[in-house]
Amino acid sequence: MSTAASYLSAVSEADARARAHGGTPNSTPALSLSSSLTGSSEDTVLDDTGADVVDALLYPRVPPTSEQVFTTVHTEFGHCANEKYRFTSQHRAGTPYKSNPEQDPPYYIVLTTYLSYLMVICLGHLRDFIGKRMRPSRYKHLMAQNGYAALNSDFDSFYTRRLKTRIDDCFSHPVTGVPGRTIVLLDRYSPDYNVTMIPTGTRTRALNISSYNYLGFAQGKGACADAVEESVIRYGVCAGGTRLEGGTLDLHLQAEALVARFIGMEDALISSMGFATNSTIIPALVTKGCLVVSDEYNHASIRYGVRLSGASVRMFKHNDMQSLETLLREVISQGQPKTHRPWKKILLIVEGLYSMEGTLVNLPVVMELKKKYKFYLFIDEAHSIGALGPHGRGVADYFGINPRSIDILMGTFTKSFGAAGGYIAGNKALVDRLRLRGHSGTYAEAMAPPVLTQVIASMSSIMGVTIPVEKSSSPALPLLRASSVDTHVSEFEPECAYPGTAPVSALPVWMPLAPTLVDGSDGQMRLRRLAFNTRYLNRGLRKLGFITYGHDDSPVVPLLLFGPGKMAVFSRMMRTRATPIVIVVVAYPATPLVLSRVRFCLSAAHTKEDVDMVLTACDEIGDFLDLKHGAGERWPLQEIIDRAVELVNMPEAP
Incomplete structure (x- = not known):
């Protein structure tokens, strides 16, 4: 907001609207289906572009009570007062460490993955062969001319030009604002098959499962932000102190x-x-x-x-x-x-x-x-x-x-x-x-x-x-x-x-x-919420039948996709849902050629309902793309959601 008065006015109006709903929430409400922000509206603490957006997306549905104090807007950090949704990340003494065993997919998945790459590579070489003769102006940087060597290597740039470009809309998406629980995407489109990207001028707020914001400290409000603001006042950009x-x-x-x-x-x-x-x-x-x-x-x-x-x-x-x-x-x-x-x-x-x-x-x-x-x-x-x-x-x-x-x-x-x-x-x-x-x-x-x-x-x-007994300098x-x-x-x-x-x-x-900050309660709450979210998503995905790598306590959860085409479709389907979800897809050379994957990055800023939303999306898309090839006992989605606390607290399998 431009002034403190306008900010307080917006808070008052949002508070009045929220009181009409009644009740006291135990956690941050789930993201609204109307999650798109259009036009030139600013991504402020209270974006008053519409009542639905303000109530459901940028402010709790009811005001905080004396027992439940929210110090940040819930787009940055989801609030959860339910102590059941907590866990302590710790290895049990006396037990050997082991990660979840890596599982192999069915042979037809491996075969179709290799065939997919083979087809794309053959088509890419064919297009290069014809293009250099029919449209040489587009290949100037790959061919020697006027006594100069080629600026770029034809072979070295092949993967980027013929494979990665096909799915470039899944990478390097421009964003704005705080990369907290949610993030605002700057919408774009490509008229030339991802060679160039043109912004549309609209924005979309999405659930952010892609940032390394493990403890949720990516916030514009809160104790840490107040300390940083004070340091800017005292030190400036590069001097002082x-x-x-x-x-x-x-x-x-x-x-x-x-x-x-x-x-x-x-x-x-x-x-x-x-x-x-x-x-x-x-x-x-x-x-x-x-x-x-x-x-x-x-x-x-x-x-x-x-x-x-x-x-x-x-x-x-x-x-x-x-x-x-x-x-x-x-x-x-x-x-x-x-x-x-x-x-x-x-x-x-x-x-x-x-x-x-x-x-x-x-x-x-x-x-x-x-x-x-x-x-x-x-x-x-x-x-x-x-x-x-x-x-x-x-x-x-x-x-x-x-x-x-x-x-x-x-x-x-x-x-x-x-x-x-x-x-x-x-x-x-x-x-x-x-x-x-x-x-x-x-x-x-x-x-x-x-x-x-x-x-x-x-x-x-x-x-x-x-805090010492006497410290008069601390206001x-x-x-x-x-x-x-x-x-x-x-x-x-x-x-x-x-x-x-x-x-x-x-x-x-x-x-x-x-x-x-003094009593450490905020940090301990973040640690225990991250541990719960991590185990819940890890175990929930495996109960749905997906092949995942890593340990239950890892905040990074790799879900195997294998096929290059599935990687692009999975990312697009997550991003274009009614409530968009932003994820990270990873392929060669960061991973072996046939082990493409999506990496979910959990945060203490996510609520249990946010993880439910991710599991629901994965369940639907996994059935559509034939991704459920994991071994072991499977549970239906609703049972996983209902028994989340039990699932998290289950001991590791021997």
């Missing part, structure tokens, strides 16, 4: 100290880009004469960093501990190539949660191998930090393992924390060395103050904040003391305990402290 040498602010030091405390390590180093954290730090860890043992499904940033380092690299089968141990025995016994001298250093690099597969690293077995073979361990927790474990501290928290028994923990702030950048955590001597030798600290730009504030605020809301102190809330206490054993709360001295003195 207590500036240290090298472009470092006091906020950088506070953020690094808080990250180290959150992770459970001695020290941490933050970087302004997650990809660069891996690609610039790994060369500072290993060099020529060292060996990197890498999981075959490790992220591109890890592969790039290893190439830059000059170290030798050997890969083992994805999450296969027997393959890993066999490889370790071989490389240790053989030593360096040619000379057979012992390796200077052996570094095992794995990911905590593999975002394309939905699998977790088998950390208990890895730790046993570490004790036996004496290698260094580097874990990339880009997707697992904040999303796994009873305290949100990643895979070490999930498995109940002391984080300091791991040499290096890397993670990003772009997923669970709603910010940007990444971190490296370890012992102080190691981190101090990386500050000098890592390229990210020397050549990269420092993180901006608003981003740092978002990191600090979101981590604090998970940890909770310890919110009387309110915080009046809330009479208990601080979060770690349930870990002393030898692997995480610091329970963040001392208020570790936070900026000017940062506003909401009661829910």
